[in-house]
Amino acid sequence: xxxxxxxxxxxxxxxxxxxxxxxxxxxxxxxxxxxxxxxxxxxxxxxxxxxxxxxxxxxxxxxxxxxxxxxxxxxxxxxxxxxxxxxxxxxxxxxxxxxxxxxxxxxxxxxxxxxxxxxxxxxxxxxxxxxxxxxxxxxxxxxxxxxxxxxxxxxxxxxxxxxxxxxxxxxxxxxxxxxxxxxxxxxxxxxxxxxxxxxxxxxxxxxxxxxxxxxxxxxxxxxxxxxxxxxxxxxxxxxxxxxxxxxxxxxxxxxxxxxxxxxxxxxxxxxxxxxxxxxxxxxxxxxxxxxxxxxxxxxxxxxxxxxxxxxxxxxxxxxxxxxxxxxxxxxxxxxxxxxxxxxxxxxxxxxxxxxxxxxxxxxxxxxxxxxxxxxxxxxx
Numbered sequence: 001x002x003x004x005x006x007x008x009x010x011x012x013x014x015x016x017x018x019x020x021x022x023x024x025x026x027x028x029x030x031x032x033x034x035x036x037x038x039x040x041x042x043x044x045x046x047x048x049x050x051x052x053x054x055x056x057x058x059x060x061x062x063x064x065x066x067x068x069x070x071x072x073x074x075x076x077x078x079x080x081x082x083x084x085x086x087x088x089x090x091x092x093x094x095x096x097x098x099x100x101x102x103x104x105x106x107x108x109x110x111x112x113x114x115x116x117x118x119x120x121x122x123x124x125x126x127x128x129x130x131x132x133x134x135x136x137x138x139x140x141x142x143x144x145x146x147x148x149x150x151x152x153x154x155x156x157x158x159x160x161x162x163x164x165x166x167x168x169x170x171x172x173x174x175x176x177x178x179x180x181x182x183x184x185x186x187x188x189x190x191x192x193x194x195x196x197x198x199x200x201x202x203x204x205x206x207x208x209x210x211x212x213x214x215x216x217x218x219x220x221x222x223x224x225x226x227x228x229x230x231x232x233x234x235x236x237x238x239x240x241x242x243x244x245x246x247x248x249x250x251x252x253x254x255x256x257x258x259x260x261x262x263x264x265x266x267x268x269x270x271x272x273x274x275x276x277x278x279x280x281x282x283x284x285x286x287x288x289x290x291x292x293x294x295x296x297x298x299x300x301x302x303x304x305x306x307x308x309x310x311x312x313x314x315x316x317x318x319x320x321x322x323x324x325x326x327x328x329x330x331x332x333x334x335x336x337x338x339x340x341x342x343x344x345x346x347x348x349x350x351x352x353x354x355x356x357x358x359x360x361x362x363x364x365x366x367x368x369x370x371x372x373x374x375x376x377x378x379x380x
Contacts, residue, residue: 001026001027001028001029001114002027002028002029002089002091002092002270003028003029003031003089003090003092003116004021004028004029004030004031004032004090004091004092004093004094004270005031005032005033005084005085005087005090005092005093005094005109005122006018006030006032006033006034006093006094006096006097007034007081007084007085007093007094007095007097007102007105008032008035008036008095008096008097008098008102008119008120008173009034009035009042009045009096010035010036010041010042010045010200011036011096011097011098011201012201012204012262013094013096013119013145013201013262013266014033014094014096014154015041016138016262016266017094017096017266017270018030018048018049019263019280020263020267020270020278020356021049021154021265022048022049023278023279023280024276026177027162027270028241028270029054029090030045030049030050030051031052031087031090031253032049032051032053032054032083032084032087032089032090033045033051033054033055033084034054034055034056034080034081034084034097035054035055035056035057035229036057036208037057037061038060039056039061039064039065041047041163041322042054042065043065043068043169046065046069046072047316050072051072052072052073052087052089052203053072053073053074053075053083053084054072054073054074054075054082054084055074055075055076055077055081055083055084056074056075056076056373057076057077057340058076059076059077060162061076061309062074062076062080063353078101078104080106081101081105082104082108084104084105085105085106085108085109085111085114085166086087086105086108086109086111086114088112091114091115092114092115092116092117092270093105093106093109093114093115093116093117093118094117094266094269094270095116095118095120095123096119096120096145097120098120098122098201098203098204099120099122099203099327100122100123100125100126100320100323100324100327100369102120102122102123103122103123103126103127103131104362106120106123106131107127107130107131107134107362110131110134110135110138110140111134111138113138113139113140114140115140115141115143115309116135116140116141116142116143117143117145117266117269117270117371118142118143118144118145118265119145119146121146121213121216121217121220122216122323122327123221124219124220124223124224125216125219125319125320125322125323125364126221126319126323126324126365126369127320127321127360127365128219128220128223128319130361130362130365131223132223132227134259143226143269143272144203144220144224144265144269144319145264145265145266145269146216146217146220147243147244147260147262147264147265147330148169148170148221148244149208149217149220149221149224149244150243150256150264150265150268150269151242151243151244151245151255151256151265152167152169152221152224152225152244152246152256153224154256154268155180155244155245155254155255155256156225156246157273159246159254160247161225161226162297163248163249163250164225164227164231164246164247164248164249164293165231165247165248165249165251166227166231166232166233166246167221167225167227167231167232167233167244167245167246167247168233168234168236168244168245168246168247168248168253169171169214169218169221169232169233169234169244170234170235170236170237170240170242170244170245171214171235171236171237171297172208172236172237172238172239172240173211173213173236173238174205174208174209174210174211174213175191175192175193175194175205175209176191176192176209176213177206177236177238180301181301181341182314184340184341185339185341188341189333189334189336192206192340193203193205193206194208194237195309198345199269202334203327203330203331206327206330206334206343207330208335209340210302210304210330210340210343210344211297211302211304211305212304212305212307212308212330212343214234214297214302214305214308214323214348215304215305215306215307215308216308216323218232218234218293218305218308218309218312219308219311219319222225222312228252229309229313234297234305235293235294235296235297236295236296236297237292237293237294238293239289239292240260241257241258241259241260241284241286241289241292242255242256242257242282242292243255243256243257243258243265244256245300248312251380257284258284259281259282259284261281261282263278263279263280264281272307300344303344303348304326304343304347307322307344307347307348307351308322310351314356315356315358316357316358316359316360317354317356317357317360317363317364317365317368318351318354318356320368320369320372321350321351321354321368322347322350322351322361322373323369324350324368324369324370324373324376325346325347325349325350325351325372325373325375325376326343326347327373328341328346328372328373328376328377329342329343329346329347329376330349332346332376332377332380337380346379346380349375350372350375350376350380353375354368354372
């Protein structure tokens with residue numbers, strides 16, 4: 001049995017991870033988790049799965065829950081996240097939080113030799129060089145949970161990395177894939193949250209609509225698979241059936257296919273190198289689908305993807321700025337303080353305003369992250 005710590009248990013990836021744990025009670029045990037502010041769902045998870053340690057956002061919530069569940073340990077805040085990440089009984093940390101807040105707990109978990117199932121792409125975008133160096137030093141595996149990176153990881157099994165020509169990430173195009181830039185001037189929050197294929201949290205759904213999500217995935221793929229940016233392509237594929245592909249230097253292409261269901265890559269990360277049945281998953285019927293469509297990405301149309309390539313190639317603290325500016329801009333959009341197209345403009349201004357720092361340490365990354373958020377808010 002594998003013992004699991006889960007950061008972000010009440011979010012989209014978190015709840016689907018819990019579905020996997022419930023579906024295979026003899027294989028997995030939830031021993032620690034962190035949650036946000038959804039205390040009603042937190043109580044249900046505690047009753048259903050009985051974790052030993054729970055971290056919440058506020059001290060008052062920890063005290064209230066402790067009164068209800070006296071046999072469970074409760075903690076809170078950023079220190080609580082780290083306590084969950086390094087919990088002594090856990091074998092695997094599933095990092096399913098949203099944003100760069102997942103970075104420090106993940107680094108600490110790597111130092112404690114925990115296997116990392118990573119769904120929090122911002123951790124690698126913000127400090128990929130630090131995370132990968134720490135993982136190599138401690139001989140810790142980083143198992144991708146994102147459907148695209150899981151697809152590449154699965155397609156790589158039994159292959160030699162030296163034979164890879166390029167990686168091809170597929171993108172659904174998000175909520176506005178068929179709209180012109182002129183038509184984006186007046187889109188609403190509700191429009192942006194209406195993703196055609198996937199059910200995800202608000203932030204990642206907006207990132208999908210701007211194509212920043214794919215940009216972050218490009219940077220993440222660079223670190224996970226040690227691949228140069230000019231050998232990572234993005235292909236628009238609106239059905240989300242092919243989750244990503246690898247082209248080898250003999251011209252062969254291997255793709256991983258499946259219905260859009262995040263539980264599949266989550267379960268693969270938890271069971272690797274084995275697989276388990278997933279009876280509740282919908283089987284892929286290609287005859288029923290009939291056709292698959294592909295087209296090239298227009299970087300003038302999807303400017304956030306262009307920013308991500310540029311920031312990734314620049315390296316240093318530029319990806320940190322990219323991510324922090326995006327988080328601040330998306331939060332402003334969701335709060336009604338910025339328009340949809342302003343997200344791009346705020347990110348571009350933050351990148352232009354920044355003096356890049358090569359090979360930054362953790363403190364420098366944290367300082368740049370904070371300064372970037374302050375800058376975006378000052379512009380607003």
